[in-house]
Amino acid sequence: MATHHKAFHKGSQPHTHDTHDTAVHTVKSGTREIKVVRRVLDVNDQMAEKNRRLFADHGIFVLNVMSSPGSGKTTTLEKTLAQIMPEIGCAVIVGDICTTNDADRLAVSGAPVVQVNTDEFGGDCHLAAHVIEKALGGIDLHGIQLLIVENVGNLVCPAEFDIGEDARVVILSVTEGEDKPLKYPLMFRECDIAILNKTDLLPYLDFDMGEAVNNIRQIHPDMPIIEMSSKTQEGMAPWLEWLKQQVQKKHKRR
């Protein structure tokens, strides 16, 4: 049935309603155009603005962390939290399609962690603003200066959805190849800072760091790029410095 319907619509012939079981018969010229002009993601954008106002009221800096699966988001955050807490009050929202593995790992830091499993929302490939709003219900925002949102591992869709964050970081691990920025330009264009992670593995790979950096520069010329290994913590200082500065700036603006 569905196949038939699809074949019918995909045909190059103009679409008539003779074969549809509808009460209204129309001819092609008998249509009237009604202007709509609305963004399809309007609802998400409005919710993101609402989140943004709430974060501004509390002086909380919100970081949206994005990458492909397995590039080291959770390890990077574990090590980051261990370095900046308790100096900075942190909370984390973790998005995954299934499991609470990442939340369990991050909860060790002592920060409040809310796990969002998107299978409730149809196995979503990204976190949307309303999901963040719902997750905020489980966090006491008093005393929090930094909210980290670990998005669903995916280099495509999360870039499209504003969640009310202040900044976006993309993590690319050196095992993924130098060409990923060119293949996923929206993600690298949308983010404010890039981490090239797992540099401890460079001796075992053919990865060309210069080419990777050039590729990122082609997409986003002035984006800060941090080369580091979250496993060994080598090269992590500039990342922590950047993050602390951002948190302070937001806190002062309150």
Place this chain on the structure above:
Amino acid sequence: MHEMGIALQIIEIASASIPRSETPIQVEKVNLKVGKMAAIVSDSLQFCFEIAAKDSLLSGAALHIEEVPVRARCKECDTVWTIDEPVFKCQQCSSGQIDIISGRELNIESIEIADEEADFG
């Protein structure tokens, strides 16, 4: 990957734009603008829309997708050009200080409804 969610949003917005009427109004077409840099696959969106529209006020409506190219303007030298490869530097002066002026759209522009008066006009 999230085309079904987008299709449902389109149906919700388009349905709310149908004028109120005593008799059912047939929506013939939904006109959508999708930027080339929006994370949307047009074929996949078409497929989802057809399935999702079946049980809605948009049953039988066609989805017309106009793809919008990625255009940029250089902040330094004001050059405007179309980006068709993954290079976001000014074609003219190689500056990275650019504004993306189109290509991120995901907008419902209009709906076309059956107009019975026009049939006789």
